[in-house]
Amino acid sequence: MNYIEVQNLVKAFKERGKAITAVNNVSFSVRKGEIFGLLGPNGAGKSTTINMLTGLLEKDSGNIKILDFDPDKNWEYVKNNSNVATAYSWLSDVLTIRQNLRVYAKLYGVKNYEHKIDELLEMFELKNVADRKIIRLSSGENTRAVLCKGLINNPKVLFLDECTVGLDPDIADKTRGIIKDYQKKNDCTILFTSHYMYEVEELCGRIAFMSNGKIIRIDTSSNLKKLIKKHTVEIAVKKNIKLLKEFLKTEGVDIVFEKDNSIVFEVTTEEDKMYKVISKIFHKGFMLSNLHVKGPTLDDIFIKIARGK
Amino acid sequence: MKLHRINALLLKYYYITINRIDRLFDIIYWPILDLFIWGFTALFIQKLSDVNVLSMLLGGVILWVFVWRASQDIAVFVLEDFWSRNLYHLFSSPVKLSEHLVSIIIMGFLRALATFVLMWAVGMIFYSFNILDISPLLIAFSVLLLTIFGWAIGLFVAAFIFRFGQRIQVMAWSVTFLLSPFACVFYPLSALPDWAARIAAAIPATYVFEAMRAMINGDPINKAGLAYSLISSIILFVAMAFFLERSFRKSKKTGLLAKGD
Numbered sequence: 001m002n003y004i005e006v007q008n009l010v011k012a013f014k015e016r017g018k019a020i021t022a023v024n025n026v027s028f029s030v031r032k033g034e035i036f037g038l039l040g041p042n043g044a045g046k047s048t049t050i051n052m053l054t055g056l057l058e059k060d061s062g063n064i065k066i067l068d069f070d071p072d073k074n075w076e077y078v079k080n081n082s083n084v085a086t087a088y089s090w091l092s093d094v095l096t097i098r099q100n101l102r103v104y105a106k107l108y109g110v111k112n113y114e115h116k117i118d119e120l121l122e123m124f125e126l127k128n129v130a131d132r133k134i135i136r137l138s139s140g141e142n143t144r145a146v147l148c149k150g151l152i153n154n155p156k157v158l159f160l161d162e163c164t165v166g167l168d169p170d171i172a173d174k175t176r177g178i179i180k181d182y183q184k185k186n187d188c189t190i191l192f193t194s195h196y197m198y199e200v201e202e203l204c205g206r207i208a209f210m211s212n213g214k215i216i217r218i219d220t221s222s223n224l225k226k227l228i229k230k231h232t233v234e235i236a237v238k239k240n241i242k243l244l245k246e247f248l249k250t251e252g253v254d255i256v257f258e259k260d261n262s263i264v265f266e267v268t269t270e271e272d273k274m275y276k277v278i279s280k281i282f283h284k285g286f287m288l289s290n291l292h293v294k295g296p297t298l299d300d301i302f303i304k305i306a307r308g309k
Numbered sequence: 310m311k312l313h314r315i316n317a318l319l320l321k322y323y324y325i326t327i328n329r330i331d332r333l334f335d336i337i338y339w340p341i342l343d344l345f346i347w348g349f350t351a352l353f354i355q356k357l358s359d360v361n362v363l364s365m366l367l368g369g370v371i372l373w374v375f376v377w378r379a380s381q382d383i384a385v386f387v388l389e390d391f392w393s394r395n396l397y398h399l400f401s402s403p404v405k406l407s408e409h410l411v412s413i414i415i416m417g418f419l420r421a422l423a424t425f426v427l428m429w430a431v432g433m434i435f436y437s438f439n440i441l442d443i444s445p446l447l448i449a450f451s452v453l454l455l456t457i458f459g460w461a462i463g464l465f466v467a468a469f470i471f472r473f474g475q476r477i478q479v480m481a482w483s484v485t486f487l488l489s490p491f492a493c494v495f496y497p498l499s500a501l502p503d504w505a506a507r508i509a510a511a512i513p514a515t516y517v518f519e520a521m522r523a524m525i526n527g528d529p530i531n532k533a534g535l536a537y538s539l540i541s542s543i544i545l546f547v548a549m550a551f552f553l554e555r556s557f558r559k560s561k562k563t564g565l566l567a568k569g570d
Contacts, residue, residue, distance in 0.1 A: 013564060048564075054401040056567040058558070079403040089397035092321060092390070099324045106317030107402045133328065134393070149398060 001068065003157050003189035004030035004053065009062035011048055022048040024213035026062075033187040035179075037194070037204030039302060044210040046193045047086075050161050053191070054084045066157055080108060082157040085150030087143045087165035093135040097126055097145045100134065101152060108153035120148040123178055125171070139166035147175065151182060158190045164199060176202060197298035207298075209305050216305055221298055228296035228304060229269050235281065236262035236290035244286055251277050262290065310408050318404070318412035322386055326420065335381070336424045343370050344428050347495075348436050364525045367438050369494040369518055371428045372451055375421050376492070376514055377485050379459025382417030383410070384466040384481035391475050396566055406557050410467075410550070414460055421456065444524050450535070451517045457542040458513045462488070464549035468556040474565055493518050513538040513545070 011023040023045040030036040038046045051057035053064060055071055055078075064071055071078040091100040098117060105113030121127045124144040129137060134145065143166050150158060160179070164172045176199060183190055194200050200207060201221045208218045217224065237244055241261050248255060248265055257264040267274045274293070281288070326332045344367065351366040390396045399409070432438040441448060466480045491505060492514040501509055509515045516534035523530050560566040 047567075051564070051567040056397060056401055056561065057564055058561045076403055079401070084398070084401045086397065088394075090394045091398060092325070092395045093393035094329045094389070095321065095324045096328075099321075099328075103317050103321040103324070104398070104402060106320060107314050107404060109311075109313055109403075146398070 001032045002029040002065070003032045003034075003067055004028075004036070004191060005063075005065040006049070006053070007063040009049065009052060009064065010060045011045075011052060011057065012060055021213050023052070026210075026213070026215050028208050028215060028218055030189055030191060032189055033183070034206070035183055035190040035192055035204045037192050037200040037207040038210060039193070039197075039200055039207055039298070040210030040305070041302070043212075045213040046210055047088075047161055048213075049210075050084070050086075050159050050191065050193065054082070054159055055079065080153065081155060082159070083108075083150045083153055083155040084159040084161065085146045085163045086159075086161035087139075087146065087163055088161070089146070090142060091134050091145055091149060094133060096131045096133050097121070097137070097141075097148070098130045100145065101148055104149050104152050110153055113152070116152065117148075120151060124148055124175070140168060140171055143167055144171070144175070147178075154186060156186070156188060158188055160190060160192045160194075162193055162195065164194060164196065172196075172199070179203060197302055201298050209301070211305050224298065224301050225296045228300050230266045230296065231269055231274050232256070232264060232266055232294045233274070233278070234262060234264045234290065234292040234294070235288065238287040238289050240286060244281070247281070247284065248277075251280070253277060310405065310411065311403075314404055314408045315412045315415070318409060319416055322412065322416040325386070325389055326416075332385075335385075336378070336420050337427065340370075340374055340424045340428055341431055344431055345435075348432075348438075352436070361525050363436060363438060364443065365522055366495055367432050367436060368440055368443060368521050368525065371425060371432065371440050372448075372455060372517065372521065373489065373492075373494050374424050374428060375452055375455040376459040376462070376488075378421035378424060379414075379417050379456045380462035380466065380485050381481060382420055383413050383460065383463025384470065386413045386416065387467045387470050388475065388478055388481055391470065391478075400566055406554060410464070410553070413463075417460075417463070418456060421459075425452070443521060447520060447524055447530075451521065454517055454535075454539055454542055455514055457539075457546050459485075461542060461545035461549045464546070464553045468549065468553040471553065471556040471560045471565070488512065488514070491515070497522060513542045 006029065007027050009023055009026040010021070012019045012021045026045070026049060038049065040046050048057065052059045053066065055075060066078045067081055069078055091097070092103070095103070101117045101120070102113065105116065110116055121130050124147060126141060126144055126148065129141055134142060137145065143163065147163060150160070150163070164175055167175060179190070180203065182188060192200065192204055204221070206218060206220055207224060209216045209224070235244070238261070241263070245255070245258065245263060248263065254266045255263060256266055267277055347366045347370045351363040354362045390399055429440055432440060462484055466484055469477050469480055491509045492512050493501070493509055498506055498509055498515060498519055516531060516538040520530045520535055
């Protein structure tokens with residue numbers, strides 16, 4: 001069953017009399033209990049899409065279904081059972097974290113909310129700043145406070161828009177752990193956007209790549225990586241670096257970088273070319289001191305799509 | 310409309326009031342300062358004239374609080390959410406615009422009432438002036454009428470904020486002050502030049518202050534004027550609520566609500 005369903009979604013804005021299409025005929029669906037990633041460069045239309053899904057922005061055309069309901073007709077059920085966290089919007093800055101969470105718990109009709117608030121503050125390591133005003137918090141603490149709000153109503157559908165921006169690596173890692181745990185325990189459906197590719201790779205089952213308001217491709221991260229058919233090989237030899245360079249040229253690989261006794265080159269993965277080149281290097285008797293093979297990352301895919309290559 | 314959501318927002322505005330010194334100043338500092346300025350001015354003029362200037366000026370200052378607070382609180386509490394970039398979270402929750410407004414209106418009225426009680430007490434202590442001596446019934450009616458009129462102004466400003474964002478925030482403080490010279494708070498309608506009197510006659514609040522002065526002087530009250538005042542305030546209130554709803558929809562269309570700036 002799909003908990004988020006988007007069909008032919010369109011949104012255009014007028015800028016100096018000119019219509020700019022921010023979301024152009026976007027369709028995708030997210031299954032119940034799936035973490036679905038929405039990736040793309042700035043201005044790709046990710047946040048605009050989420051804003052329409054959360055009811056903050058009116059769509060021009062298209063259909064949206066959340067929890068199998070049309071949010072325009074069943075907005076109260078949909079909103080009571082979903083939530084959103086974004087690093088780009090704060091909670092009320094003159095209120096403390098605890099005061100904000102009380103307000104949102106009441107808005108979402110949460111019963112026994114003091115216990116729930118304590119649980120969330122503990123989970124996101126915010127207990128020691130719970131009674132500090134939002135305006136006095138660091139950006140990382142702010143981001144975590146927003147995440148607490150995002151989970152206050154035990155949402156069935158959660159929209160996370162760049163929600164780990166500003167977190168240090170340790171807290172970001174813990175936060176991803178909390179999101180994964182929450183999703184597993186509650187079978188929650190999550191629509192996740194981030195600029196950190198490793199994060200999307202770690203959390204998301206399927207990923208939609210957006211560019212210029214359109215979805216370019218939807219697939220798993222391993223399938224997406226297959227879009228780039230090149231591996232990067234870093235090789236260091238004890239001697240004969242010039243000979244190695246000449247050999248690599250005859251094999252037709254792209255040398256990216258060379259320094260002292262090491263060379264970095266790119267080689268296609270088609271027709272086992274990479275394995276053939278490496279085994280030839282061994283057979284030719286080069287004395288290797290280091291060999292490192294790196295496959296394409298989601299970053300490479302992101303750059304490829306962002307630059308329209 | 311759901312009561313638990315109105316309660317949640319009332320809690321939020323209560324927290325804003327106690328956490329933010331500006332919001333406390335709104336209900337204590339500025340009104341009391343106003344009362345002292347006009348009180349001392351009235352005492353001075355009182356020595357030169359037989360007219361009961363003290364009652365007229367202090368009565369005007371105390372009643373004007375309802376227009377001032379009712380209008381400014383709606384606009385400022387809407388702005389608070391813009392300032393803290395909190396509109397995104399607020400309106401992605403199950404809150405309806407009507408619940409948002411009802412909570413602001415209730416909080417605004419409670420804050421105006423708190424200011425009124427404070428000014429009434431200060432008036433009694435420092436100037437032996439009890440506003441309820443004028444006529445408790447007229448004062449109660451005036452409070453109702455001026456509050457509705459103040460709400461209408463507040464909704465008008467809030468509608469502009471939802472339409473154009475923070476760049477027109479100056480309206481939150483200026484609209485009430487722009488109206489005050491024409492609302493005849495401190496002087497009678499007859500004291501105005503012709504062109505200004507025409508504007509004043511159209512403003513609902515004018516008839517409340519005229520009635521207060523008539524009562525103080527023992528003159529007959531313009532009941533038709535008060536009826537016009539009540540009806541026009543209600544019509545204005547409904548029209549501005551409609552205008553605000555349209556502006557809110559527009560902000561959802563333009564993306565201002567999602568951006569919150």
